[in-house]
Amino acid sequence: MAEAYATPISSSTEAARTGQGFGGVQPILSVRHIEKVYGTKDSITHALAGVSFDVVPGEFIGIMGPSGSGKTTLLNCVATIDTVTSGHILIGGRDITNLRSRELARFRRDELGFIFQDSNLLDTLNGFENISIALSIKGIPANQISAKVNAIAETLGVSDVLKKYPYQMSGGQKQRIAAARAMAADPKLVLADEPTGALDSRSATIMLETMEMMNAHLGATIMMVTHDSYAASFAKRILFIKDGTVFNEIRRGDTSRKDFFGRIMEVVTFLGGDAGDAR
Numbered sequence: 001m002a003e004a005y006a007t008p009i010s011s012s013t014e015a016a017r018t019g020q021g022f023g024g025v026q027p028i029l030s031v032r033h034i035e036k037v038y039g040t041k042d043s044i045t046h047a048l049a050g051v052s053f054d055v056v057p058g059e060f061i062g063i064m065g066p067s068g069s070g071k072t073t074l075l076n077c078v079a080t081i082d083t084v085t086s087g088h089i090l091i092g093g094r095d096i097t098n099l100r101s102r103e104l105a106r107f108r109r110d111e112l113g114f115i116f117q118d119s120n121l122l123d124t125l126n127g128f129e130n131i132s133i134a135l136s137i138k139g140i141p142a143n144q145i146s147a148k149v150n151a152i153a154e155t156l157g158v159s160d161v162l163k164k165y166p167y168q169m170s171g172g173q174k175q176r177i178a179a180a181r182a183m184a185a186d187p188k189l190v191l192a193d194e195p196t197g198a199l200d201s202r203s204a205t206i207m208l209e210t211m212e213m214m215n216a217h218l219g220a221t222i223m224m225v226t227h228d229s230y231a232a233s234f235a236k237r238i239l240f241i242k243d244g245t246v247f248n249e250i251r252r253g254d255t256s257r258k259d260f261f262g263r264i265m266e267v268v269t270f271l272g273g274d275a276g277d278a279r
């Protein structure tokens with residue numbers, strides 16, 4: 001049994017290792033042999049020890065792994081919040097490991113969308129303004145902003161929350177406004193770090209369905225870190241990280257979300273992690 005889970009890895013990860021691309025589709029994200037070492041000689045941690053994978057446009061990929069396996073480090077490196085020790089990360093064909101800090105800030109603003117565990121909405125702005133600020137900062141003309149915000153809010157089912165301030169919203173509504181904000185500027189890649197970690201189970205489901213909608217109807221490419229197998233089952237592919245390397249990869253394919261959840265649980269149980277909530 002153990003062998004089945006310990007045997008990696010399907011085509012896209014293999015493609016990343018060999019640099020051969022994936023089925024002729026240009027990846028939106030290429031992670032190439034990245035390593036991240038923390039500490040000095042006496043106390044070294046190899047948080048990432050040679051990770052490679054590709055993500056093609058329109059994918060919804062989940063990153064799972066036991067505590068301390070390197071998930072957050074990986075997400076932070078892709079998010080340009082942290083730097084790699086070696087290796088390369090290409091987003092939309094651009095090597096972000098070579099960018100200087102000013103270019104990185106612009107890159108982050110223009111090409112990436114973020115959803116964190118805490119929605120990080122601005123308290124003094126209502127839902128509409130929290131979304132539209134992302135468009136203003138990107139330089140979208142003022143006369144186009146209202147239509148864009150309303151269209152995204154409608155697709156993601158948050159039109160009725162636009163006039164509310166964060167203190168008037170539920171946790172789930174805040175997260176969905178944060179999701180709409182992440183989508184507003186049409187990013188190449190949306191990065192989500194435990195987006196349902198602070199939500200009750202009903203709100204978590206609505207949020208995950210919102211992310212499914214972003215992926216299916218708005219064409220968002222999403223990379224989500226989660227320890228929760230239920231949350232992960234909404235993704236189309238899961239990469240399992242262990243000890244800073246890619247340990248396994250599974251795809252949902254044509255199976256139901258419930259079946260995918262079962263397969264995820266099996267790998268998580270094998271890895272010795274927390275399987276999350278079995279809804």
Ligand SMILES: Nc1ncnc2c1ncn2[C@@H]1O[C@H](COP(=O)(O)OP(=O)(O)OP(=O)(O)O)[C@@H](O)[C@H]1O
Pocket residue numbers: 038039045046047065066067068069070071072073074227
């Ligand atoms: N700033 C840092 N300095 C030293 N070691 C660090 C630092 N950040 C992370 N690490 C170490 O790197 C390893 C990977 O950490 P990381 O936070 O990426 O794991 P994780 O999979 O996200 O864990 P969790 O699920 O518990 O959040 C761990 O051993 C951690 O202790």
